[in-house]
């Protein structure tokens with residue numbers, strides 16, 4: 001039996017719903033004995049009462065399929081009951097000591113799988129991905145995925161570990177990363193009304209204080225943001241702290257909009273330098289300067305792996321690319337890329353735009369569209385040498401997609417690459433992408449349900465699925481990064 005520690009001094013919360021959400025029912029706080037059956041989207045598991053196996057479904061956090069648990073109800077709505085585990089009566093063999101207990105039951109959000117061993121986390125995500133593709137995407141998506149070479153394995157598309165997690169060598173400096181910890185180069189903290197520094201409780205605006213940040217890379221942990229007086233003296237209630245550890249140079253802290261050095265002094269240069277290894281694409285090291293507040297892939301390996309995977313899929317004629325650990329070993333034939341017209345949506349600071357532009361060369365054209373004005377300024381600077389590239393600022397909408405798609409010289413785009421935020425591109429944007437007539441589309445998605453919705457629209461709009469891969473870019477959370485390749489029928 002595993003008895004979970006009650007978070008010190010917090011008590012069981014009486015209301016964790018977001019403001020504006022329907023409040024918890026009057027029986028919230030009731031304990032239930034539950035048998036856990038399967039994982040569900042969002043980090044929950046599906047469970048039913050031990051004494052009533054066909055009874056009410058409860059969505060429980062911090063448990064695992066196969067476990068018997070005592071769980072406390074946190075929310076009852078007409079659609080679903082939610083609960084948090086308080087005691088594990090029959091543990092799963094995949095349960096481990098949480099790498100981040102503060103993200104456990106009634107703790108902060110963002111570490112909801114920290115009690116699951118890493119290989120089982122990937123099986124969990126594979127299962128949820130397959131379930132979303134089938135249930136949210138519908139039969140057409142499910143059939144398209146089942147027909148993919150390699151996806152016939154039980155459970156569908158495997159979720160691949162990134163290189164830091166598959167590292168098996170003797171270098172002790174990387175040991176922590178084998179546990180999936182120490183991999184995030186970006187961390188956001190909040191300052192609560194009483195001055196406590198931490199993160200939001202799950203589905204709440206309450207700030208819970210933290211004592212550790214195990215998912216952050218060591219250089220962020222070493223900043224001492226949670227305890228050191230040089231930082232604490234600067235914090236104000238309601239403040240927001242973003243720590244960034246770039247691949248070159250010292251970590252930077254963004255505190256309420258001010259850019260500070262690791263010594264908590266105003267930074268001379270409000271930019272960080274990121275370097276991405278694109279040797280497998282024949283491009284050597286790619287260099288980016290960006291504002292620390294702008295979007296950047298948070299896993300230390302993700303920029304390199306994603307660049308390789310997406311660019312190969314877009315321009316290399318290769319559906320899935322090399323496996324994450326092999327990205328530098330399989331050279332890309334640059335021939336087919338030359339002269340291609342590429343439309344890129346949700347392009348951030350140009351992570352994908354730069355290698356796409358370098359590979360299509362001056363006989364090609366790249367047009368990108370991004371909503372964050374600062375990211376657009378950075379992307380333009382990062383792409384200064386590629387005059388055949390146009391980085392536009394603006395929201396991605398059906399109208400802006402159509403306008404961008406018809407602005408190429410010599411015809412519409414050959415390829416569209418889109419990497420939308422968590423909610424996905426949505427039906428109308430996907431339909432607008434389809435109307436550009438692009439022969440090839442590469443869709444990057446970090447939410448399996450949004451991926452399934454967008455895929456379903458592409459399949460109804462004249463595309464077929466050529467490849468789908470999934471990367472474990474967010475260990476200890478329920479998130480994954482998927483790359484889908486679609487070709488026009």
Ligand SMILES: C[S@@+](CC[C@H](N)C(=O)[O-])C[C@H]1O[C@@H](n2cnc3c(N)ncnc32)[C@H](O)[C@@H]1O
Pocket residue numbers: 295296297346347348349350351352369370371372375394395396397419420421422
């Ligand atoms: C998942 S990030 C991808 C960025 C880039 N591909 C990368 O990997 O660094 C999504 C980007 O979409 C932008 N974005 C979100 N919603 C948008 C919208 N409606 N229109 C345009 N850009 C948007 C965000 O600012 C962010 O830079």
